[in-house]
Amino acid sequence: MLSRENFSLRAVPVVDISESVGLVWDSPESIAFLLVYRAPRAPADSLSQLLETVSEWSLRFPRLVVLGDFNVHADTDSCSAAAMDLVSTMETLGLLLCSTGPTHQAGHTLDLIFSAGIQVTQASIIEVPWSDHCALRVRLEHAYPPGKGTKPIWARPRRLMEPSRFRNALKDLEPVSDSIDVQVDTWNIRLSNALDEISPRRPLQPHRNRSPWFTEELRSMKRKKRRLEGVWRELHDRASRSAYRAFMESYEHATIKAKRVYYASLIASTSSRPAKLFKIIRSLTTVPTNPKSDDQAPSAEAFQSYFADKISLLRRDLPATIDTRRELETPWPLAGPTLDRFIPLDAEAVDRHIAAARLTTCSLDPCPSWLVKSCLEGLRDPLLKIINSSLEQGIFPEGLKEAVVSPLLKKPDLDRSVPSSYRPVSNLSFLGKVIERAVAEQLQQFLDNTAGLNRFQSGFCAGHGTETVLVTITDHLRCQLDQGGSVLLVLLDLTAAFDTVDHNLLTHRLAIVGVRGTALNWLASFLHNRGQRVERGGLVSERSPLLCGVPQGAILFPLLFNIYMRPLAQLVRGFGLECYQYADDTQLMLKMEVRPDSVPDNFYQCLKAVTGWLCASRLWVNPAKTEILWLG
Structure with missing residues (x-):
């Protein structure tokens, strides 16, 4: 039906x-x-x-x-x-x-x-x-309540956003001040005014999403099929009926072939990206359900309060005896390589970072990101000035520290009226992500040269993934068991680990790995005084400050979190255990030559030390989801 x-x-x-x-x-x-x-x-x-x-x-x-x-x-x-x-x-x-x-x-x-x-x-x-x-x-x-009707969407027609017209509408973008915040404000105002000139906002009726596999050839065949149907309905003879049925079968075969070609090509292009590949396979194998109304979803303000209260309650419930001052008072190492400043970019580097950026646009952006890419020739100089001013001054622009959060339902069968059924998805400005790319590249090179991260950290590392950590753990387990030994494996689960990171501790740990001077000032500026707003149903909540946590959705977020978790691996190895990590998922492994009569003391001591370190790092262990396996 x-x-x-x-x-x-x-x-x-x-x-x-x-x-x-x-x-x-x-x-x-x-x-x-x-x-x-x-x-x-x-x-x-x-x-x-x-x-x-x-x-x-x-x-x-x-x-x-x-x-x-x-x-x-x-x-x-x-x-x-x-x-x-x-x-x-x-x-x-x-x-x-x-x-x-x-x-x-x-x-x-x-x-x-x-x-x-x-x-x-x-x-x-x-x-x-x-x-x-x-x-x-x-x-x-049957009496049916009148529908709400399709509300028009206020948007800019994309057909009017021609790159040539946009370039002509751009006014003088030369910076009028050395202040990085003034430069960013000028950038946003000039680009927004140019876009208003060529493609002002207007009410548009939403259109149904077209099938990506529906080609022009199929569209032409569909027109012919309807013409043959019209002939048959007019004549009602055997010849027109046979012609219509024969062509309809040809159209169905062509449709099936077009779908197969499109999805085969799509799957082949994502063979090296498991996350995207699994998403495609799930969309093809999952039976679609009727979309449910979002009328029961909480308001933007309700979501904002829930997300903020959740983090504050987690931090409040941490043991009050834990004091972070001891680590913060630890002196920085005097010897070893340091990263004192970020090197300014040249035009080639800007082009490389823009090309690598994803074509995602946030509501905070003055114009779509694809338009910036298309008009890069005329925007390169002011963009280069903004990036280099930020790196040289050690300041991340205040206007780029805000995130727009969109609540995303975790599972289709969850209660849509409960805020806990949603996860926050942060969207950040395109310009801020480009600046982050410049910093992330240099910071990653420094950490690679100094071996600054855990060698068994597979999360957010180039050439690593979930398969890496799974294969590594499985291989080490089998090798130990094949030699007649036994293994104790602890699978730690942390609650909202990304959202409870302490900014002062993160800044201190950046300094411990060798980030100093202007580079450290820039990263501290990037972390502090951030905020977010929740957008839901066309309404936006008030701004809420982010007093802790690494900004999810940011380019630097994975790298900063790995640096924050770096001391944990060193602590675990001090007790003779191995530490395997994938972002916030941490596994501790104790290898034993024979199966002992009781759990070794160093295992208990390690767990106690790990729990204390996590609490001191303002990270909350979830006992209900933490598991211990004894193999051998």
Whole structure:
């Protein structure tokens, strides 16, 4: 059964009938539909079972429509005995037959519509070329609340955003001040004004998303198919019917082929990106469900309060005896390589970072990111000035420290009215991400040259992934067991680890690995005085300060978190255990030559030290999800 998306239909199980579908249309006065198919050679008692089911449904649903292929001859002039019994029993149950006429090409009436509590009128029979049965069209007289209608979306027409017009509309972008904040404000104002000039915001009606596999060839074939259908409906002869059916089969084969070619190419192009590949496979193998309304979702302010309160409660529940001053008072190493400043970029480096940036646009951006890429020739100099001013001054612009958070439902079956069913997804400005790329590249090179990260850290590292850490742990386990030894494995689970990172501790740990001077000032400026707003249903919440946590969605976020977790591996190895990490997922492994009678003392001491370090780092261990395995 097909229906409009705004009709709230839910499936109802039907017992004792093998080929049937039960649906309920939830509205102020609900209607139940029982769609039946009775095979031509069905058992003799199949009609009795059907009538028993209809009797149960008539008691449950005052407004009921029973329809389908009953395979009984309910002809007006020669009605079979089975059909007469069916119609008579249906009338006893309060369901009246809607008179139609012959519905089969042999001239018999096999497809019937019964209704109770709702008026069915204007029945008509429509011959279709692809079946030996005709289609039935009826009108249901039912009060339905008026829809809200499709609200126009205020947006800029993309067809007007021509790069040449945008370049001509750009005014003088030369910086009027050495202040990095003034330069960024000038950039945003000039680009926004140019975009307003060539493509001002206007109300646009949303369009249905087009299928990416639908080619121009298919579009042309679809037009021809409709023309052939029109000819057949006008002439109703055998030749036009055969031509229409033959071309319709060709169109169906071409559609299947186009889908196969498109998805095969898409899968081949993502073979080296497992996350995207799994997402594609899931979309192809998951049965689509009717989209649910977001009317029950909390407001933007409610989401903002929930996300902020969740982090503050986690930090409040940490043991009060833990003091971070001891680590902060640890002196920085005097020897070793240091990163004192970030090297200014040249034009080639800017082009490389822009080319590597994803074409994502945030509502904070003055213009779409793809337009910046298209007009890079005219924007390169002011962009280079902004990036280098930020690096040289050791300041991340204040205007780029805000994030727009979009709540994303974790699973389709969760309660949409509860904020905990959603996860926050942060969107940051394109310009800020470009500056971050310049810093991340130099910081990563420094850490690679100095071996500043845990060698078993697989999260957010080039050439590593979930497969890396899984294969490594499995290999080490098997090697130890093959040698006759045993293994104790601890799988730690941290709650909201990214959101509870302490900024002062992170800055101190950056200094410990050798980041000093202007470079350290820049990273401290990047972390402090950040904020976020929640956007939901076209409404935006008030700004909320982010007093802790690394900004998820930022280019630097993975690298900074790995630096924050770096001391944990050193602590664990001091007790003779190995530490494997994938971002915040941490596994501790103790290898033993033989299986001891009791757990070694160093294992308990390590767990105690790890728990203390995590608490001091303002990270919360989730005991319910932390597991310990003893193998061997």
